Amino acid sequence: MISFTRFYKDIAENQLQGWLEHLPSKLAAWQREHKHGALPKWEKVLAKLNYPTPDKLDFKSSVTVGSGEQLADGPKEKLENLLQLLHPWRKGPFYVHGIHIDTEWRSDWKWDRVLPHISSLENRTVLDVGCGSGYHMWRMYGEGAKFVVGVDPSSLFLCQFEAIKRLAGEDLPVHLLPLGIEELPPYDAFDTVFSMGVLYHRKSPIDHLLQLHDQLRDGGELVLETLVVEGDENTVLVPNDRYGKMNNVWFIPSVAALELWLKKCEFKDVRCVNLDVTSLDEQRATNWMRNESLVDFLDTDNPQLTVEGHPAPRRATFIAVK
Numbered sequence: 001m002i003s004f005t006r007f008y009k010d011i012a013e014n015q016l017q018g019w020l021e022h023l024p025s026k027l028a029a030w031q032r033e034h035k036h037g038a039l040p041k042w043e044k045v046l047a048k049l050n051y052p053t054p055d056k057l058d059f060k061s062s063v064t065v066g067s068g069e070q071l072a073d074g075p076k077e078k079l080e081n082l083l084q085l086l087h088p089w090r091k092g093p094f095y096v097h098g099i100h101i102d103t104e105w106r107s108d109w110k111w112d113r114v115l116p117h118i119s120s121l122e123n124r125t126v127l128d129v130g131c132g133s134g135y136h137m138w139r140m141y142g143e144g145a146k147f148v149v150g151v152d153p154s155s156l157f158l159c160q161f162e163a164i165k166r167l168a169g170e171d172l173p174v175h176l177l178p179l180g181i182e183e184l185p186p187y188d189a190f191d192t193v194f195s196m197g198v199l200y201h202r203k204s205p206i207d208h209l210l211q212l213h214d215q216l217r218d219g220g221e222l223v224l225e226t227l228v229v230e231g232d233e234n235t236v237l238v239p240n241d242r243y244g245k246m247n248n249v250w251f252i253p254s255v256a257a258l259e260l261w262l263k264k265c266e267f268k269d270v271r272c273v274n275l276d277v278t279s280l281d282e283q284r285a286t287n288w289m290r291n292e293s294l295v296d297f298l299d300t301d302n303p304q305l306t307v308e309g310h311p312a313p314r315r316a317t318f319i320a321v322k
């Protein structure tokens, strides 16, 4: 069973120790009430991941665990089969003992767009809201962050994260909690808070911005990445049904509108640092994600539009200070 004991031990010694009042009961409730039917199957996979301490770890230029020379072909194939049981792998890529987990998303490309614009993560305590499988958390750790916490309610992503962590080293100061941002007690503790790919999934985007604000210390940095549309500060797309076949998309503001929202939520030095239209090479089906992907979400006659006729995904990154 997935345990959070190590996380509690780590936070008892840092500025998050106040979380010990609230989080054990929330995580115990998750363990008690969690009903994802496949969780026992995924936990069995985790229990089988007993592999040698890797001879190589790289989190700075990729997420690589093991050089690929420690395992013979048989054990390597067995490991690959185990990791495939955690399908679909969406955010990555990961290189594990020579196995290339070629995920749906090239999350490394997003990281390359974001990294040049943020304050150094050296020695920082970092929160990654909606961290998915934790890909970017490893890259944050690779940039020198001293403690990285991610929150994401998906149990599959938790298991994918735990798989990488078990293979990389249980004592690394990188943790994923299966909670929504709204479940975290406000604590003004983080030096940097990331929210990437989450805002459009929230029913109340202003509340989301306020919750991010609540997690930052004064002077801390917000890194916000989300879908945007073209338009002025009063332009917001609220899809009447699905957006790119997703049924959980609520608000897609323009850059100007989101800058205004951030300022209204008392963020300072608000800047949009990157704008990018998602390419078919960045999000695609692979052997590790065999379901539909971006090409199936766009209009075949006009790829500038989604199948519903909305503007195709365009993403912006914002930096702001509390």
Ligand SMILES: Nc1ncnc2c1ncn2[C@@H]1O[C@H](C[S@+](CC[C@H]([NH3+])C(=O)[O-])CC(=O)[O-])[C@@H](O)[C@H]1O
Residues within 6 Å of the ligand: 091, 107, 110, 129, 130, 131, 132, 133, 151, 152, 153, 154, 157, 179, 180, 181, 182, 195, 196, 197, 198, 201
């Ligand atoms: N209330 C919530 N609190 C926290 N997380 C949530 C919540 N609701 C949904 N999520 C999580 O937010 C993530 C959004 S994906 C971005 C991944 C990564 N950040 C990336 O930038 O590649 C983008 C996408 O797939 O559209 C998912 O993992 C959800 O489970």
